[in-house]
Amino acid sequence: MSALEDLITKAKALQAEGHTPDQISDELGLSTETVTWLLTQQKGVEPPKDVHIDWTAVASHGTLLAEMAMMMLKRFLYLTDDGSLDREEEGAGTVVGIAQSGVPLATLIAAEEGLRLAIYLPAKHSRSETPTGSIWGTFSAITGQRCIIVDDVVTTGATLSETINFLRRHGATPVAVWSLFDKRGIREVEGVPIHSLFVISWLG
Numbered sequence: 001m002s003a004l005e006d007l008i009t010k011a012k013a014l015q016a017e018g019h020t021p022d023q024i025s026d027e028l029g030l031s032t033e034t035v036t037w038l039l040t041q042q043k044g045v046e047p048p049k050d051v052h053i054d055w056t057a058v059a060s061h062g063t064l065l066a067e068m069a070m071m072m073l074k075r076f077l078y079l080t081d082d083g084s085l086d087r088e089e090e091g092a093g094t095v096v097g098i099a100q101s102g103v104p105l106a107t108l109i110a111a112e113e114g115l116r117l118a119i120y121l122p123a124k125h126s127r128s129e130t131p132t133g134s135i136w137g138t139f140s141a142i143t144g145q146r147c148i149i150v151d152d153v154v155t156t157g158a159t160l161s162e163t164i165n166f167l168r169r170h171g172a173t174p175v176a177v178w179s180l181f182d183k184r185g186i187r188e189v190e191g192v193p194i195h196s197l198f199v200i201s202w203l204g
């Protein structure tokens with residue numbers, strides 16, 4: 001089965017389970033437009049320009065995942081080495097993982113550096129009638145903390161914007177974002193620099 005056929009099968013299986021196109025879009029890390037195309041594949045309709053990143057081969061093994069997290073950390077440390085790091089980004093005391101996929105990466109980085117670990121649950125994962133973002137109470141609070149935000153993928157940047165605004169409203173200072181993959185090719189969001197390991201760019 002090709003990667004595309006695999007995606008179509010996954011999208012249709014999620015739809016059969018009762019998921020909406022928006023939910024399938026979140027689940028597969030694709031735009032809603034792409035999900036609609038996967039589900040219908042209307043004749044004559046070109047597939048939307050989108051990219052699906054499947055890093056399951058790394059994420060599904062503890063050792064490989066830890067090595068990926070250490071690559072994120074080292075990318076930051078090497079920035080320090082060559083002097084291109086904004087000094088304000090140094091001295092962060094808390095790593096904030098964005099649920100869900102950012103959490104294991106944030107945990108591994110916090111453990112390696114001996115930092116506090118906070119977890120942000122985005123509004124889209126909230127089950128309340130009026131969905132709102134929140135910091136998971138079991139882990140570190142963020143008020144007064146200088147924070148590094150960790151996530152796996154930047155698609156539109158909406159989740160990062162939401163996280164940064166939430167942290168600021170609650171008295172924290174987000175100083176940097178570390179992500180594995182940046183599908184937007186942006187250098188900053190809400191004035192906070194993004195350091196990604198891999199940046200996906202469209203040619204033409």
Ligand SMILES: O=P(O)(O)OC[C@H]1O[C@H](OP(=O)(O)OP(=O)(O)O)[C@H](O)[C@@H]1O
Pocket residue numbers: 025026027028029098099100101102124151152153154155156157158159160
């Ligand atoms: O830049 P954006 O358009 O906001 O999209 C990026 C977000 O979407 C994914 O999370 P998702 O909600 O799919 O949950 P997951 O972490 O469980 O995969 C990803 O992990 C980011 O958090």
